[in-house]
Amino acid sequence: MQPVESPRVLSRRYELTHLIARGGMAEVYRAFDHLLDRPVALKILFPELSVDRAFVERFRREAQAAANLSHPNIVPVFDWGEDDSTYFIVMEYVEGKPLSALLRSQGPLPPRQVAEIGGHVAAALAYAHRHGVIHRDVKPGNVLITDDGLVKVTDFGIARAVNTEESLTQTGAVMGTATYFSPEQAEGLGVDRRSDVYSLGVVLFELLTGRPPFLGDTPVAVASKHVRDIPPTPRSINPEIPVALEAVVMKAMTKAPEGRYTSADELRADLQRYLSGEQVMAAPLVGAPQDAQATTRTEMMGTLATPVSSAPTGVVPGVAALDHTQALPVPEAEATAEHLLGASKRHRRGSRALLLLLIVLLAALGVIAYLLVDTFVGGVSVPNVIGENYLVAASTLKKDGLAIGAVTQRVNSKTAGTVLSTNPPPGTRIAKGAKVALIVSRGPVMVTVPDVKNMGLSAAESTIRNDHLRYALSFVQSTAAQNIVIAQSPAPGTRVRRNSVVTLTLPTPTNQVAVPDLEGDTPQVAAVALQNAGLALGSQSSQCSNTAQNGQVASSSPPAGTEVARGTTISIVVSTGPCQVVVRDVRGEPQGRATSDLQGQGLTVTAVPTTACNPSQAGDVVDQSPGPGTQVTLPTTVTIDVCSVSTTTTTSPTTTTTTTTTTPGP
Numbered sequence: 001m002q003p004v005e006s007p008r009v010l011s012r013r014y015e016l017t018h019l020i021a022r023g024g025m026a027e028v029y030r031a032f033d034h035l036l037d038r039p040v041a042l043k044i045l046f047p048e049l050s051v052d053r054a055f056v057e058r059f060r061r062e063a064q065a066a067a068n069l070s071h072p073n074i075v076p077v078f079d080w081g082e083d084d085s086t087y088f089i090v091m092e093y094v095e096g097k098p099l100s101a102l103l104r105s106q107g108p109l110p111p112r113q114v115a116e117i118g119g120h121v122a123a124a125l126a127y128a129h130r131h132g133v134i135h136r137d138v139k140p141g142n143v144l145i146t147d148d149g150l151v152k153v154t155d156f157g158i159a160r161a162v163n164t165e166e167s168l169t170q171t172g173a174v175m176g177t178a179t180y181f182s183p184e185q186a187e188g189l190g191v192d193r194r195s196d197v198y199s200l201g202v203v204l205f206e207l208l209t210g211r212p213p214f215l216g217d218t219p220v221a222v223a224s225k226h227v228r229d230i231p232p233t234p235r236s237i238n239p240e241i242p243v244a245l246e247a248v249v250m251k252a253m254t255k256a257p258e259g260r261y262t263s264a265d266e267l268r269a270d271l272q273r274y275l276s277g278e279q280v281m282a283a284p285l286v287g288a289p290q291d292a293q294a295t296t297r298t299e300m301m302g303t304l305a306t307p308v309s310s311a312p313t314g315v316v317p318g319v320a321a322l323d324h325t326q327a328l329p330v331p332e333a334e335a336t337a338e339h340l341l342g343a344s345k346r347h348r349r350g351s352r353a354l355l356l357l358l359i360v361l362l363a364a365l366g367v368i369a370y371l372l373v374d375t376f377v378g379g380v381s382v383p384n385v386i387g388e389n390y391l392v393a394a395s396t397l398k399k400d401g402l403a404i405g406a407v408t409q410r411v412n413s414k415t416a417g418t419v420l421s422t423n424p425p426p427g428t429r430i431a432k433g434a435k436v437a438l439i440v441s442r443g444p445v446m447v448t449v450p451d452v453k454n455m456g457l458s459a460a461e462s463t464i465r466n467d468h469l470r471y472a473l474s475f476v477q478s479t480a481a482q483n484i485v486i487a488q489s490p491a492p493g494t495r496v497r498r499n500s501v502v503t504l505t506l507p508t509p510t511n512q513v514a515v516p517d518l519e520g521d522t523p524q525v526a527a528v529a530l531q532n533a534g535l536a537l538g539s540q541s542s543q544c545s546n547t548a549q550n551g552q553v554a555s556s557s558p559p560a561g562t563e564v565a566r567g568t569t570i571s572i573v574v575s576t577g578p579c580q581v582v583v584r585d586v587r588g589e590p591q592g593r594a595t596s597d598l599q600g601q602g603l604t605v606t607a608v609p610t611t612a613c614n615p616s617q618a619g620d621v622v623d624q625s626p627g628p629g630t631q632v633t634l635p636t637t638v639t640i641d642v643c644s645v646s647t648t649t650t651t652s653p654t655t656t657t658t659t660t661t662t663t664p665g666p
Contacts, residue, residue: 004029010083011540014042014090023141025049030093035542035576039093040078043155050087057531061462063089064524065133066156073124075144075154080524082537091154095147099207100140108210108238111245115271117143118204120151122268125200128156129193129264132466136191138199139180140206178219179212183255186223189411190445190468190498194257197267201252201260208249209237227255228421244280251282256410382436384426385419390440393419397436405435409442413497416443444497451492452504457483458528460504468498478507483532509534509566517560518553523574526553530570538569544579546634551575578633585628586621591642594621604637613643 002019009015010031018030020041026049031042049055060080067077079090099117102109109117121143125135135142135156144152182198184191206212213231216222234241234249248270254260261267270280380400385393394404405423412420423437424430450467452460464471480486487505490496513534518526527537545554554575558564581601586594595605613622623641626632 099143124153125264247282401432405437412441414441545575548575550577609644617643
């Protein structure tokens with residue numbers, strides 16, 4: 001942590017003390033909350049992002065959604081605010097360090113520790129998913145380990161505010177994020193909870209091996225590998241990793257979402273099975289030894305075998321599955337040579353035995369040479385059938401003397417049945433009759449257009465995004481209320497491709513709008529109300545209020561109902577809670593002045609007559625309740641006792657008594 005050279009206070013409340021980290025879109029500071037007397041963490045957006053109002057609004061909505069999450073493994077979000085065009089979110093300050101720092105200092109972690117950390121992260125993700133929040137940026141830097149060993153996940157939903165396609169072009173800005181992208185994120189498709197499952201699988205891979213599965217010079221190169229390349233297995237990097245834990249990681253990292261764990265809860269349950277010594281749900285990889293004491297040769301053959309994804313494989317009827325464990329002729333020849341060399345040692349004293357050995361070796365070499373020639377001279381090149389329909393591709397491969405291997409279907413924007421890739425790739429020389437595996441498009445994901453007519457723009461936008469669609473705006477002259485959707489295209493119920501654009505029609509904005517009533521709203525809700533009205537949230541100040549609760553808007557400037565130009569900035573005053581005063585001492589003061597002094601403090605005054613006083617005190621306050629110096633919360637009534645006595649006047653030897661009564665006023 002680096003101390004801040006020039007301390008700064010945001011919103012008259014949060015004093016920045018130390019710079020904790022700098023990321024691709026924000027800086028994180030340790031700050032002190034003077035209102036609640038506690039340390040907090042502040043994430044402050046970079047200035048170049050703060051000028052984009054659309055981005056700031058998305059950032060605010062995601063922060064507000066994250067603020068509703070309350071879970072032991074989630075870093076809570078306390079507040080969101082703006083100070084002089086500086087936008088920030090306030091989070092719990094966690095004493096500890098990110099998982100990325102632990103990796104740098106310790107390298108690969110023990111398998112049980114990896115499974116335990118993964119279980120806690122999965123629990124946090126599962127809770128967020130149940131509340132409609134997808135993390136989108138699961139990585140070691142967003143997993144914090146407290147000094148007490150607790151696991152906490154931060155930055156929930158914040159990544160949604162970033163445009164992925166634009167971010168990938170910013171070298172270094174999102175390199176860490178691209179390392180943990182799911183294939184659908186890399187392709188710019190919509191994501192769901194299974195995308196977080198994939199990213200957590202990548203994190204577990206790195207914790208076990210000390211390196212991520214895919215590396216590259218640029219974020220685009222790394223993202224491309226997530227889509228197209230087969231990852232190495234953890235045991236190929238570290239054979240000491242348990243087979244069961246490897247199976248869990250590889251199932252979480254299945255490229256097709258439908259092949260992964262269906263939820264973070266399901267992944268967490270499998271990690272718990274591993275920790276308990278039970279059989280995990282994930283199937284071991286083809287060629288992986290089932291026994292921890294398996295021989296080195298078995299492990300080697302498991303590595304050489306073609307990796308098979310744990311995703312369900314859609315096989316076209318009548319086509320056999322790809323055989324992933326083909327015999328290798330060279331090791332057999334080596335075994336034969338080893339055997340014959342042993343024979344030569346037993347008979348090395350005889351020249352006839354030596355001659356026989358040479359003849360046999362030459363014969364073996366001849367067989368090997370024949371196989372090599374048959375493969376590389378008599379074999380064929382895999383034709384390029386990428387982009388063709390599956391039936392056309394199958395016909396082309398058959399004409400070239402090749403067979404169809406496994407056919408895997410994957411959701412893709414290409415038309416259903418289009419060949420996306422082959423294994424081996426086009427141009428590879430293979431023997432005639434060899435099998436070629438195909439990955440074929442299943443077609444794009446289709447979604448139903450929701451009905452958002454008569455909704456406010458903010459609610460309509462949220463509904464459309466939750467259904468994996470995008471939106472555009474059009475305006476027409478209308479007498480309908482401002483920012484209300486009056487039409488949409490396509491119509492509700494239409495089936496369209498995921499991420500398609502829905503055009504929303506709104507009334508043309510007028511030049512003058514009324515300031516909405518914000519009293520009682522939180523600043524976040526007030527910001528949305530102002531935006532929906534075509535206005536902007538300006539400065540925020542704080543003061544006590546007897547009408548608004550702590551943290552709620554007490555008043556606005558200009559006040560509610562004022563007609564102002566569209567785009568006007570509205571300032572708000574946020575309540576710090578009820579106002580309190582110390583009751584003045586008004587004993588001995590005349591009733592009128594005492595009443596005026598107390599009312600000036602915002603207190604209500606009730607006068608009560610009393611005769612427990614001297615005639616000289618007539619009309620003065622002789623006692624009060626609450627007593628002087630008492631701190632009270634407004635509104636409060638103070639009762640004053642006013643002296644009311646009779647006086648006697650002697651006018652002659654004959655005594656005449658005149659009674660004068662002093663009665664307290666209202």
